Amino acid sequence: MSLIHLYDTTLRDGTQAEEISFLVADKIRIAQKLDELGVHYIEGGWPGSNPKDIAFFKEVKKVSLKQAKIAAFGSTRRAKTTPEKDNNLRTLIEAEPDAVTIFGKTWDFHVREALRISGEANLELIYDSLAYLKQHVAEVFYDAEHFFDGYKANPEYAIDTLKAAQQAQADCIVLCDTNGGTLPHELPAILTEVKKHIQTPLGIHTHNDSECAVANSLMAVEHGIVHVQGTLNGFGERCGNANLCSIIASLQLKMGHQCLTEKQLQRLREVSRYVYELANLVPNPHQAYVGNSAFAHKGGVHVSAIQRHPETYEHIRPEQVGNVTRVLVSDLSGRSNVLAKAEQFNINLDSKDPVTMEILEKIKDLENKGYQFEGAEASFELLMRRALGSVKQFFSIIGFRVIDSKRHGEEKPFSEATVQVKVGGRIEHTAAEGSGPINALDNALRKALESFYPQVKDMRLFDYKVRVLPTGKGTASITRVLLESGDKNMRWGTVGVSDNIIDASYQALVDALQYKLLKDAEDE
Incomplete structure (x- = not known):
């Protein structure tokens, strides 16, 4: 299978999400992580649009990257000036990136209404801008903005814009679904027609407004695309961009295309969460491949099956993308769930041991009262150890x-x-x-x-969540408190439930402290 070039635009398109803003230092750190992951191109920003992006291109030169090339983003020249005098193109060159990507208009509607110029004049913008950049930058990519909408409206003109980019010797022509409204079944016929006229390597850049960004990217690769653009975790404007985490894993593990080494792929979850952390966002637990719940099993039948053959309920081995199988404990649990958790916690528990059923009944009773252990595994481990009489009362x-x-x-x-x-x-x-x-x-x-216990000074409270359970009692309702605590070595979750929020918090705090002391004692 062919090598697919991965082009990450988290630092530019990803920052257009309304809740995301990275400092220059954050962007440098993310670029280093993306390089370690094995991404081929990292789009650092639009140096002609703001001082922060200019600073990024200056600072990134001081960083030694292993393989990734840094790309700068911009637009074609303005209609009433030449490339040599266009400030946007000049700023792109002065940033001294390894590659430059510029976008131009493909949809004749945009040419008429946004640029207010003729179709022929727009073709000149595309050709002039790319040809000029090719004289000064090693690699030049052309983003055909609104390509799919433009093709549906006027196929002949949309392809003419691609021909202008090809004549200017662009290194790759990227077909953009800018509004995110294209569906996967539409791509094959369009790509087949494009390839009749364009010999330049083709790329794909999709948005997720129809929840099809990843599917469209994979479909494009299936039909000859060799360059895929996207963002980590699907960050981006409106509904987001194509999620590179899902694209990378699917291309490599499902479609047989070479993207990363096996070791690099095993860092996918780590890098995904790193970007969430710097974006100050809570990771999506249900995110494909890398989410906490991606390989989490709750029903007893599922757990029993995956213990014998993981492929019964897991489409890949989670370790391939740096994730792990998780067994959840709830009122749906069976013995297999409890035994699996015991094994995870290195607790010796036999399926015939009466304590196993005692723990299971205790779980069901507590969940009936409002407890939830899916985000509070430390409290569950303490529950098991207390049932076995094997936990010290510190x-x-x-x-x-x-x-x-x-x-x-x-x-x-x-x-x-x-x-x-x-x-x-x-x-x-x-x-x-x-x-x-x-x-x-x-x-x-x-x-x-x-x-x-002086070590409790090292413990931090990372997250505090309160949920009022629907008991219909108004301000006298049952409250569930979930805490996430941690130290320099690990993080753990605990839970408390009461009709008094301070009492519920107290329960969770006490469990968090007991768990900290338990783990420190085991490490001694």
């Missing part, structure tokens, strides 16, 4: 009190928590303030435990 809480008061109408509320903790035969009685009642309780618990 501390016990004698009691706590939380005061939340507002002294003056315009001032912020004041929060203070007092706790009594017993460790061995010693009792520690401490108090702490916080930015809210839960924060105050967290601070007081840590303060009380630090003299016994």
